[in-house]
Amino acid sequence: MKRKIYQELINWKNKDSKPLIVLGVRQCGKTYIIDEFCKKEFKQYCYINLFRNKEIIELYNSNKSSIEKYNELKLILDFDFEKENSIVFIDEIQESEELISELKYFCEEHSNIKIICAGSLLGVKLKRSHFSSPVGKVRMIKMFPMDFEEFLWAMNKEILVNHIRDCFINNKAMNEPLHSIALRLYRTFIITGGMPESILSMINAKEDYTKYNENTLNDIIESYFNDMKKYVISDVETLKIRRLYNSLPNQLSNESCKFQYSKIEKQARKRNYELSLDWLIASNLVITANNVTLPEIPLEGFKDPETFKIYLSDVGILKNILKIKMIDILNDNISLYKGVITENYVANQLVINGYNLYYWKNNESEIDFLLYNNDGIIPVEVKAADNTKSKSLKIYMEKYKPPYAIRISTKDFGFDPKTNIKSIPLYAVFLI
Numbered sequence: 110m111k112r113k114i115y116q117e118l119i120n121w122k123n124k125d126s127k128p129l130i131v132l133g134v135r136q137c138g139k140t141y142i143i144d145e146f147c148k149k150e151f152k153q154y155c156y157i158n159l160f161r162n163k164e165i166i167e168l169y170n171s172n173k174s175s176i177e178k179y180n181e182l183k184l185i186l187d188f189d190f191e192k193e194n195s196i197v198f199i200d201e202i203q204e205s206e207e208l209i210s211e212l213k214y215f216c217e218e219h220s221n222i223k224i225i226c227a228g229s230l231l232g233v234k235l236k237r238s239h240f241s242s243p244v245g246k247v248r249m250i251k252m253f254p255m256d257f258e259e260f261l262w263a264m265n266k267e268i269l270v271n272h273i274r275d276c277f278i279n280n281k282a283m284n285e286p287l288h289s290i291a292l293r294l295y296r297t298f299i300i301t302g303g304m305p306e307s308i309l310s311m312i313n314a315k316e317d318y319t320k321y322n323e324n325t326l327n328d329i330i331e332s333y334f335n336d337m338k339k340y341v342i343s344d345v346e347t348l349k350i351r352r353l354y355n356s357l358p359n360q361l362s363n364e365s366c367k368f369q370y371s372k373i374e375k376q377a378r379k380r381n382y383e384l385s386l387d388w389l390i391a392s393n394l395v396i397t398a399n400n401v402t403l404p405e406i407p408l409e410g411f412k413d414p415e416t417f418k419i420y421l422s423d424v425g426i427l428k429n430i431l432k433i434k435m436i437d438i439l440n441d442n443i444s445l446y447k448g449v450i451t452e453n454y455v456a457n458q459l460v461i462n463g464y465n466l467y468y469w470k471n472n473e474s475e476i477d478f479l480l481y482n483n484d485g486i487i488p489v490e491v492k493a494a495d496n497t498k499s500k501s502l503k504i505y506m507e508k509y510k511p512p513y514a515i516r517i518s519t520k521d522f523g524f525d526p527k528t529n530i531k532s533i534p535l536y537a538v539f540l541i
Contacts (some may be wrong), residue, residue: 110259129248132251133251216243231316257307257539274540318435318436356372400468456488
């Protein structure tokens with residue numbers, strides 16, 4: 110499957126001598142795309158999986174010097190790292206804290222060697238471990254589940270992607286039947302989410318929804334928690350993390366529109382679950398959006414650290430946790446939770462595009478997202494249907510006078526010069 114991160118890997122190859130660490134939730138496609146990159150872009154390629162290469166873990170646990178470990182590693186693998194146009198891919202590197210620490214040695218003493226690393230829950234390992242982390246000596250990039258554009262590529266809809274992009278750039282309508290086709294594909298994406306295995310199941314089903322394997326996402330969710338048991342402090346922490354994670358659909362639908370520890374269980378307090386939430390964020394299983402007290406530059410300077418929302422990292426997983434039937438997604442028949450799912454989908458797409466998430470709320474109104482771009486602070490309102498009337502956006506526009514606003518809904522593209530509101534269909538959020 111074609112992935113956007115491939116170009117970032119090319120840029121790293123051409124411009125950066127530091128080892129590369131790719132962070133991302135399990136099963137978002139890290140191993141697949143890195144393996145493809147190594148095979149296509151290098152003449153010599155060595156793949157190391159620390160689940161299978163236990164002798165390497167033992168080597169780096171030893172008291173040998175860095176140079177002794179380096180020379181012995183070459184012998185174990187029978188691979189000359191320093192040969193021109195060679196690369197080493199270390200998968201599941203979270204299994205060896207010592208090897209992660211040794212990436213500093215590779216950077217300082219062997220900058221000609223290309224090393225790329227990935228692993229499950231690597232973000233947790235880097236944040237919680239007490240070993241010497243190679244800060245400043247490695248480059249880190251995040252990988253996410255597939256966005257809607259990548260989904261369309263996988264579904265062989267590149268011509269439709271190009272048309273959507275043209276309409277976005279030129280503020281012209283898609284018109285029927287293309288608008289309806291794109292919305293149907295958007296709803297299909299709500300079913301699959303961005304996990305490659307889930308999308309592959311839909312491709313193999315050839316859009317015959319009865320043949321799509323819904324258990325794929327259930328298996329992925331269970332794999333997260335099986336992994337979790339390896340990297341937690343105790344069974345009590347495991348229970349807390351899972352309890353917090355399971356509360357998230359309810360958190361997203363509560364009237365206060367913010368994360369509340371009391372929604373996890375009665376009498377729950379921040380001190381009881383703060384570490385559990387931190388674990389989920391570091392693992393990339395959830396993403397946060399902070400409330401800002403004042404929508405001014407810089408947004409980070411005005412955020413309220415005590416008031417925030419939590420979204421799941423993948424909208425398909427949210428749909429599965431809610432146990433919504435596919436037919437109800439396709440028929441747009443999910444009532445209250447339609448807004449919750451739509452907002453989570455938009456949050457996922459914006460994070461993939463590199464945005465930090467913020468929102469604004471006062472006593473009488475709320476703006477779903479605030480984007481900081483070259484035009485300034487741009488308010489974004491998300492609607493799950495084509496009813497686009499909004500008191501909140503009007504209040505915000507009158508009070509803060511942004512250069513324009515974005516309204517995301519099931520309506521077609523458009524721009525109203527009277528209100529300075531740009532209308533973007535749900536299927537085009539990947540272009541923002």
